[in-house]
Amino acid sequence: MSEYDYPTPPPMVEAIPSKVTNRTSAETDLRRADLGYYIAKCHFRSTCMSTILSIFDQAANHSRPELRQRRMNRILVYAGCFNPPHVAHQRLLEHALQCREDLNIIAAIVLPFDDKKVRSKYRRKKDIGVVFTKSQRAKLWQGDPRLHDFVWVYDRSMEEWYMFQGRLRRAVERDGFSLEFVSLFGSDGVRHGKPSARMSYGCKQMIISDAGRKAKFITEEGELLRLIRCDPWMTVSADKRHAIWRVIDRKASVDNALSFKGSSAKPEYYDDLFEETELDFIDKLEGVAICNRTDFPDEWICFIPAGVEGSESQREINSTRIRHIIKTYPIKQLHKRLEGKALSPRKLFEFVQDIRSLH
Structure with missing residues (x-):
């Protein structure tokens, strides 16, 4: 049996009966499947119920991410250094997930960069601050109680990510579901009027939001400037x-x-x-807009405005500032300074203690 052959059928449920929706049975007979089941198969090579449930540790009043037939199911991919992850990162992800139903987004995967890439970035910027390992950065995401129930943190290498992504897509499509990955960026997803490169992290489509940081492609009047090699923005109406x-x-x-x-x-x-x-x-949907790349019209970029979520005080939080706090404050004051800024501040404090004990 190959690594792609999974004999056990996924758990399925039928949609609500046609008498509730006044639709014919053909219109409502949609198969559904638990996304965690497929991730467990493709990542852990296991379909044990405890493994499936551990992937999306949902609260009792929340539903689990599920795939549905006859529509495009989308998974957000939020990649970055996250050195360390902070509340603005979490807020951006949460803000994008608030619009998930309108874009058929069923879940999100956080993708921390490999250690080598993070260290290389800081060397170029001559940033000599602390660099946390990928495992540590993943644990800071995983350990924060504010993490959305539809979020899963990928803690293996980027090389393995692309292989896992392919396995997941093939396994899902083999059972009759459509799947697409959508990259999530903050305002830095557009630089000098140009959006990030195509197929970032294996994603054709792209979502941008200014929930974490003020965007330079928005005028003082709130108008979206046209991006390079993109069609004009179109407002999404309800x-x-x-x-x-x-x-x-x-x-x-x-x-x-x-x-x-x-x-x-x-x-x-x-x-x-x-x-x-x-x-x-x-x-x-207030303020949500979308545009297509002119060279690749089937690829779109969606902008989700911050609204009341993106206050100026919130936008002052960034990883550079947190690393400065770690570098300059004595250990006795550190935990208090990290509260309200970093994700899993207690765990981050313990990581810093371990690093300092080695020097």
């Missing part, structure tokens, strides 16, 4: 019919997640679901 389908999808997702655990939701849970979902859907 369609009430899409909001109705969001209600249907959300109910089905909750029911699926609870049945996965052997429980069910109370009837009153759904009382205000329609109104809340419709208002939430319209609010999230």
Whole structure:
């Protein structure tokens, strides 16, 4: 048997009955599958239930990421040095995931760069601050309680990442699902009016947000400047019919997640679901815009504005500032200084203690 042959069928559930949606059975008979199942197969070579559940450690009131047929399922890929990861990184990822339903984003994967690449970057910039290992940077993401339930942290090498990405796509598509990876960038995803390179981290499509840092391609009046080799920006408008389908999808997702655990939701849970979902859907699309690359019209770039999330005080937080704190403050003051800035500040403090004890 080859490494791509997996004989065990994935756990499937049917969509909600047609009598609920007033649709024909052909329109609602959509197969669904747990994404964690496929990641467990392709990454850990295991379909043990404990392994599957450990990938997306969701809270009791959250649904698990799931693949659905007859649509494009998208996974965000958030790559970076994360040396160390901080609350602005987490906020950017959370902000992008708030719009996940409107882009069919089912989950996100955090992808820390390899140690060699991080050290090379800081040597070029003559930054002699501390460099945490990839394992440490991954643990700082994994250990923070604010991490979204739909996020998984990839802790192996970039070379292995591309192989895993291919295995995952093939395994999913073999079972009748469509899968696409979308790269996530902060405002640094556009430099001098030019977006990041195509196929970054194996992703054709790209999402940019100024939730973590002020963007230079936005005027003082809030107008988006046209990017180099891209079509003009187009505003994404809300369609009430899409909001109705969001209600249907959300109910089905909750029911699926609870049945996965052997429980069910109370009837009153759904009382205000329609109104809340419709208002939430319209609010999230405010200011969202999209454009296509002129040379590759099937590749798009989506901009998600920060809104109230991107305050100036929040944008002052960055890894360089945190490394400066680590370098300059005595160990007794360090933990307090890291609070509210770094992810998993207690664990980061312990890593710094270990590093200092070696010098």
